[in-house]
Amino acid sequence: MIFAAWRWLFLKPRNTLTWTIPIFASEERFFATLGYPAKGWGMVKLTPEQQHYFSKDYPGVFVPAKGAWGRNGATTVHLKKVSKMTLQKAVSAAWRNTAPKSLAERFPKQTPS
Numbered sequence: 001m002i003f004a005a006w007r008w009l010f011l012k013p014r015n016t017l018t019w020t021i022p023i024f025a026s027e028e029r030f031f032a033t034l035g036y037p038a039k040g041w042g043m044v045k046l047t048p049e050q051q052h053y054f055s056k057d058y059p060g061v062f063v064p065a066k067g068a069w070g071r072n073g074a075t076t077v078h079l080k081k082v083s084k085m086t087l088q089k090a091v092s093a094a095w096r097n098t099a100p101k102s103l104a105e106r107f108p109k110q111t112p113s
Helices: 002-009 048-057 067-071 084-098
Strands: 023-026 029-034 041-045 062-064 074-078
Touching: 029 084, 041 084, 048 062, 048 074, 048 084, 067 074, 074 084
Parallel strands: none
Antiparallel strands: 023 029, 029 041, 041 074, 062 074
């Protein structure tokens, strides 16, 4: 059920020996996870500025992760509360933050609607 929210990515989560939860990565740099901090949640790797705006605009849906990881932009997402369009914007931003610049430039940025 949780994977259905991420289906638009056309990506398969990676399971590695060091991670016990599904991760989504571009060029071996992860930008999102499922099941963190608990079932029904995910995480997107935003910039601190992006995290501020997502958390402010969608309180209770986007929550900074705990500790230094959260202060650097790691943001948890309550998957049952987030709309598909908002989740797409957050995951797209997280992907852009980690994808190689030459790859990210080939895809237009999502504009707010």
